Amino acid sequence: MALRAVRSLAILSNPLRTYSTSGPLVNVSINEKTGIATATLQRPPVNSLNLELLTELCTTLEQLEKNKSRGLILTSSSNTVFSAGLDIYEMYKPNMDRYKQFWTTLQQTWINLYGSSYPTVAVVNGHAPAGGCLLALSCEYRIMLNNFTIGLNETKLGMIAPTWFAASMRNAIGTRQTELALITGNLFTTDEALKIGLVDEVVQSKNEALEKAGKFFDKFKRIPPHARTMTKTSLRGADIQALVKSRNEEMNKLTAFINDPKLQEAIGMYLESLKQKQNK
Numbered sequence: 001m002a003l004r005a006v007r008s009l010a011i012l013s014n015p016l017r018t019y020s021t022s023g024p025l026v027n028v029s030i031n032e033k034t035g036i037a038t039a040t041l042q043r044p045p046v047n048s049l050n051l052e053l054l055t056e057l058c059t060t061l062e063q064l065e066k067n068k069s070r071g072l073i074l075t076s077s078s079n080t081v082f083s084a085g086l087d088i089y090e091m092y093k094p095n096m097d098r099y100k101q102f103w104t105t106l107q108q109t110w111i112n113l114y115g116s117s118y119p120t121v122a123v124v125n126g127h128a129p130a131g132g133c134l135l136a137l138s139c140e141y142r143i144m145l146n147n148f149t150i151g152l153n154e155t156k157l158g159m160i161a162p163t164w165f166a167a168s169m170r171n172a173i174g175t176r177q178t179e180l181a182l183i184t185g186n187l188f189t190t191d192e193a194l195k196i197g198l199v200d201e202v203v204q205s206k207n208e209a210l211e212k213a214g215k216f217f218d219k220f221k222r223i224p225p226h227a228r229t230m231t232k233t234s235l236r237g238a239d240i241q242a243l244v245k246s247r248n249e250e251m252n253k254l255t256a257f258i259n260d261p262k263l264q265e266a267i268g269m270y271l272e273s274l275k276q277k278q279n280k
């Protein structure tokens with residue numbers, strides 16, 4: 001908390017610096033007038049989150065923090081998919097060293113995004129299942145385009161959404177709705193998501209979403225950044241601390257879980273069903 005306070009006080013005195021962290025999988029651009037960064041996920045066809053994409057995103061978030069960013073819009077280069085969630089191939093017959101690196105990077109990406117000192121908006125311009133929904137939930141505000149689906153559908157895949165996935169959802173829609181959403185693995189339509197507060201606004205186009213995102217950032221023009229950041233930390237800090245404390249334990253559980261032959265069989269069948277869908 002104290003460190004964050006010092007960092008946020010520094011925001012008041014340091015001028016904004018421009019920088020570039022764009023990579024092949026995450027394009028980063030900075031609006032010179034507003035200082036707002038836009039990170040666009042660009043891993044066709046569905047922005048599934050593999051180790052390389054997560055590493056780029058994680059580094060981008062670290063750089064934004066270091067450079068005292070004014071804010072971040074997280075979006076997708078696809079017109080139909082925000083992110084299909086974790087890359088299922090990272091969990092199918094995994095090389096365990098890579099798998100551990102993958103999961104550690106996912107944890108760190110969440111810590112950086114959920115706990116960022118700068119304001120964050122997800123422009124959800126396509127489907128956002130599972131890990132895709134997690135990325136959106138980790139932002140402070142979600143603006144979604146119509147006619148897509150969003151949710152933590154892990155139970156439908158025979159998996160359990162980790163506690164910090166659940167905490168991110170609880171932070172947005174409360175305990176009751178989170179329990180219902182998680183046990184059913186429901187994917188919500190945009191309108192259903194709006195109704196339960198899983199997203200904050202529904203729009204018809206990406207341009208409209210970007211305009212609304214600008215309005216969200218404008219709300220902070222007259223709010224001292226340190227007060228904003230400390231308030232966010234007071235609300236989200238416990239969720240982050242819980243993961244920081246249990247990181248290793250979670251890794252041990254996951255290692256055993258992912259090597260379960262029944263789970264591997266289920267993942268294989270799920271991958272097959274995704275392929276079959278394409279052949280129809």
Ligand SMILES: CC/C=C\C/C=C\C/C=C\C/C=C/C(=O)SCCNC(=O)CCNC(=O)[C@H](O)C(C)(C)COP(=O)(O)OP(=O)(O)OC[C@H]1O[C@@H](n2cnc3c(N)ncnc32)[C@H](O)[C@@H]1OP(=O)(O)O
Nearest residue numbers: 048084085086087088089127129130131159160253274275
């Ligand atoms: C102590 C802790 C205890 C327990 C924790 C245990 C484990 C960890 C738990 C869970 C965390 C898991 C989180 C996840 O994110 S799992 C991933 C879930 N994602 C999904 O279910 C989405 C699957 N995809 C879709 O539904 C559709 O693709 C989508 C609606 C996103 C887009 O549809 P569209 O019609 O546009 O594309 P497709 O034809 O379906 O796909 C194109 C292409 O992409 C491949 N694909 C899709 N999704 C994924 C993915 N997530 N990973 C890898 N590959 C994916 C798909 O197979 C097609 O490939 P190809 O046939 O080769 O072209």
